Amino acid sequence: MDPAVMKLLAVGLAASLGMLGPALAIGLIGYSALQGIARNPEASGPIMTNMILVTAFAEAIGIYALIIAIILVFVG
Amino acid sequence: MLKRRLAGVPLWVLAIVALLLLGGVVVGPMGLSLLGVPRPEPELPAEVVFHIAGFPITNSILGAWFTIIVLAGLSFIITRRMKMVPGRLQSAFEFLVGWVYDFCRRVAGEENGRRFFPVVATIFLFVSFNAWLSLVPGFGSITITNEEGHAVHLLRGANTDINVPLVLALVSFLFVEYFGLRSLGIRYLSKFFNLGPFLRGLRQVLKGKVGAGFGAMFSGLIQIFVGVLETLSEFVRILSFTFRLFGNMTAGEILLLSAAFLMPFVFPSVFYGLELLIGFVQALIFSGLTLVFLTLAVTHHGEAQETHKE
Numbered sequence: 001m002d003p004a005v006m007k008l009l010a011v012g013l014a015a016s017l018g019m020l021g022p023a024l025a026i027g028l029i030g031y032s033a034l035q036g037i038a039r040n041p042e043a044s045g046p047i048m049t050n051m052i053l054v055t056a057f058a059e060a061i062g063i064y065a066l067i068i069a070i071i072l073v074f075v076g
Numbered sequence: 077m078l079k080r081r082l083a084g085v086p087l088w089v090l091a092i093v094a095l096l097l098l099g100g101v102v103v104g105p106m107g108l109s110l111l112g113v114p115r116p117e118p119e120l121p122a123e124v125v126f127h128i129a130g131f132p133i134t135n136s137i138l139g140a141w142f143t144i145i146v147l148a149g150l151s152f153i154i155t156r157r158m159k160m161v162p163g164r165l166q167s168a169f170e171f172l173v174g175w176v177y178d179f180c181r182r183v184a185g186e187e188n189g190r191r192f193f194p195v196v197a198t199i200f201l202f203v204s205f206n207a208w209l210s211l212v213p214g215f216g217s218i219t220i221t222n223e224e225g226h227a228v229h230l231l232r233g234a235n236t237d238i239n240v241p242l243v244l245a246l247v248s249f250l251f252v253e254y255f256g257l258r259s260l261g262i263r264y265l266s267k268f269f270n271l272g273p274f275l276r277g278l279r280q281v282l283k284g285k286v287g288a289g290f291g292a293m294f295s296g297l298i299q300i301f302v303g304v305l306e307t308l309s310e311f312v313r314i315l316s317f318t319f320r321l322f323g324n325m326t327a328g329e330i331l332l333l334s335a336a337f338l339m340p341f342v343f344p345s346v347f348y349g350l351e352l353l354i355g356f357v358q359a360l361i362f363s364g365l366t367l368v369f370l371t372l373a374v375t376h377h378g379e380a381q382e383t384h385k386e
Contacts, residue, residue, distance in 0.1 A: 053368075056361040060316055063323030070326070074120055 011072045018065020025058040097342065118330045122237045123228040125220060135229050136237035139215075143205045143234060176200055176363075183364070184371045192370050195251050199244060200363035206234045207325060207355025211348060235325035235358075238318065245317035248366040249310070256373035264373070268310075270303040272296075313369070317362065324358050 033051035037044045122134035154166050162170060176197045181189035209215065210233030218230040234240045256264040266272065274296025281289030328351045335344040 052357070053361070053364060056320070056357075056365070060320040060323075063320055063327070066327055067319060067323045070120070070330070 007072065011069050014065060014072060015069035018068070019062050022058050022062035022065075025061075026055055029054050029058060101339075118326075118333055120326070122232060123222065123226070125222050125228060125230065127223065134237065135232040136234050136240065139210065139231045140206065140234035140240065142231060143202065143209055146209060147201060147205055173197070179364070180367060183367050188371060188374060191255070192367055195248070195370070196363045196367045199248065199366060200359050203235060203244070203321065203362055204356055204359035206240075207359065208352065209233070210235075210329070211351055211355070233325060233329065235321060236329050238322050241318045241321040241325075242314075244321070244362065245314045248317065248362075248369075249314050252310075252366070252369050252373045255370055259374045268303050268307045270299040273299045317365070321358055321362055324354055328354055 029051055033047055036047045040047075122136040124132040125135050125138060126133055150169070154169050158166060177189070177193055180193045180196055183189070184192055210231075215231055215233075216229055219227045220230045222228050256267075274293060277289050277292030277294070277296045279289075280292055283289075328347075332344060332347055332351060335347050
């Protein structure tokens with residue numbers, strides 16, 4: 001196959017497959033955070049703070065995939 | 077001019093904007109060389125603008141200096157004539173500083189919060205003002221011809237150059253180790269090189285209590301392995317901080333560039349709001365995670381083992 005075609009394929013697969021995991025993770029985090037708030041509405045402040053913190057961890061993994069895709073596009 | 081207003085905007089303003097929009101949508105695909113614009117090419121490494129004594133000054137360094145000048149200037153202006161009953165600018169900054177201080181105290185406790193506040197607040201203000209100032213209109217539009225004759229942007233958000241997040245991550249790593257060593261002394265290193273339980277088990281075996289000794293040696297081996305993992309995670313943390321901030325900011329900038337050249341006025345306004353929010357959230361996450369790791373480093377090893385969250 002043409003190297004240019006392979007490169008485009010690689011970029012698309014890297015970006016899209018890499019985002020599946022973090023998207024699922026953030027959805028699960030939101031699910032548990034909402035369950036916690038539903039059980040105990042008074043604790044919604046600390047729950048939200050911790051939810052944002054853990055979401056940052058999960059999102060960082062998606063950003064790694066994005067960086068690989070960007071590097072593939074601009075280098076080589 | 078009609079005196080009517082639609083959604084608070086005078087009608088003639090709306091008419092002009094609609095005309096511009098229509099004109100852009102119609103003329104764009106036709107590719108007129110007069111009204112056409114070249115496609116934006118985002119560059120990953122920062123471009124050099126000029127040299128000072130052989131040291132290359134890139135446009136992201138200029139962006140960082142711009143942020144520093146703005147922050148220092150604002151702080152100087154506000155603290156010139158401080159009043160007991162603050163004016164608007166002073167109360168805005170009191171709110172900002174008080175909010176970050178409460179955040180430190182909530183996460184780290186009373187006296188630790190006081191100790192960690194300078195580092196955390198510096199990182200927070202630097203990262204967030206870097207991100208926000210790069211959204212000011214005109215920031216990326218000023219071009220200058222550098223020494224080699226290319227036309228480069230004069231200013232670039234400092235967070236989009238990978239060196240700046242790397243340096244911030246290294247600074248936060250150094251401060252975590254410094255505060256850990258200062259609070260716990262040399263016992264802080266027992267978190268990473270945990271030979272205590274293993275040696276205790278060995279001594280038990282040599283004294284003759286073979287059964288209990290071997291059990292203690294085994295759990296001591298696991299403790300050593302956990303120590304190695306902790307050391308590794310300290311260093312991987314540097315990389316993760318760097319790439320999180322760099323990736324978010326660079327992706328945002330590329331997004332804004334592409335959106336602005338895809339459909340001007342309408343499309344990018346949504347992404348501008350998103351970029352404002354992301355700048356703030358990334359600054360909060362960087363400084364918040366630094367604060368959390370500082371707190372973990374300062375608590376005693378016994379407590380840290382029970383509340384081992386990572």
